[in-house]
Amino acid sequence: MQFPFPVVVCDVGGTNCRIAAQAAPGGPLLALGSLKTADFSGLAPAIRAVSGPAFEPRSVIACGAGPVEDGRRLKLTNAPWIMDGPQIARDLGLGAGLLLNDFEAQALSLPALRPEWLHGIGSPSGALGGAKVILGPGTGLGIGGLIEAVGKLVPLSSEACHIGFAPEGPEEETIWHHLEKAHGRITTESVLSGAGLERLHRARLAASGGAPAPLSAAEITSAALADLRSDAAGTIALYWRLIGRFAGDMAITFKATGGVTLAGGILPRVVSLLDADVFREAFEAKAPVRRLAESIPTQLIIHNDSVLGGMAAIAETPERYAIDYRLRAWA
Incomplete structure (x- = not known):
């Protein structure tokens, strides 16, 4: 499989669509x-809007927040876009293309992450090798894994964002009584996504007898950063602890001795409110396999467009990746 250059790479979420281009292999x-x-109504119009008449892409590699259907079609979970690979190729006159789930x-x-793009979270100094996990909250909650074979x-896909999520301890049990359900359930995504942060904040206020505030996730994070003693800051502290617990659950699920990486649009904005010791305690409290969890490092991506660089690496060396291009690539 070859991806002719120039190649355009796109990261499409329920809220934002980020687009970059590489003119030649090894280029910036x-x-x-x-x-x-x-x-925008879809990916092709969005690419046209930023590429201009003087730039004609020959390949597109795009990821979206939703499942890939039939290898070449992706419907966003939290937006009305349907990304149809062959149709995008026809619309833009492409030579090749590929659609990926966002956390795939x-x-x-x-492997393409640079050290300066990462913030270590009070963890062991180095990974032992083995499976890796990446997860992160945004419009939804994404989870993916990576192993090396032959x-x-x-890549390992996951829908663990839809598993049930239960409280631990009296404080959380009180809050859980006030949590709004999504699709009739309390799940990891309903608590740990952007909308989940809003639900969690309202539930904390209700549990303490206060009036639930109709704040957006962005407003909660801004309020927390502005006043470290505010209710919003207390919600962010709890949010980080719950993220740590769930990250530890995914670490032992995949036996991710290669490390757990956090991503997404929310966490980098509130990294200054992260208590690494509290996070690691929630991450490591996995009896009877605590020693396994303690050995797994954790880090946060603080560079917004790291996934674009990763998709450009696929275009440069497609043979390095175990992707069934016969079923999934399109032209």
Whole structure:
């Protein structure tokens, strides 16, 4: 499989669509634009809007927040876009293309991460090798894994964002009584996504007898950063602890001795409110396999466009990745 250059790489979420281009293998990755998904009817119009008449992409590798259907079609979970690979190729006159689930792409991008893009979270100094996990909250909650087999990188997809999520301890049990359900359930995504942060904040206020505040996730994070003693800051502290617990659950699920990486649009904004000791305690409290959890390092991606660089690496060396291009690539 070959991806002719110039190649355009796109990270499409329920809220934002980030687009970059690489003119030739080994060349610099140039940011073309960050757009609002709701402002466009689909991927081809968004690419046209930022590429201009003088730039004609020959390949597109795109990831989206939703499952890939039939290998070449992706419907966003939290936005009305349907990304149809062959149709995108026809619309843009492409030679080749590939669609990936957003956290499948995040997992495949792990080997391309640069040290300056990462913030270590009070963890062991180095990974032991083995499976890796990446997860992160945004419009939804994404989870993916990565293993190496027969010299190729193999992504592992997951829908663990939809498993049930229960309270631990009296404080959480009180809050849980006030949590709004999503689709009739309390799940990891309903608590740990952007909308989940809003639910968690309202539930904390209700549990303490206060009036629930209709704040957005962005407003909660801004309020927390502005006043470290505010109710919003207390919610962010709890949110980080719950993220740590769930990250530890995923670490032992995948036996991720290669490390757990956090991503997403929310966490980098509130990294200054992260208590690494509290996070690691929640991460490691996995009796009877605590020693396994203690050995697994944790880190946070603080560079917004790291996944774009990872997809550009796929275009440069597609043979390195265990992707069934016969079923999934399109032209």
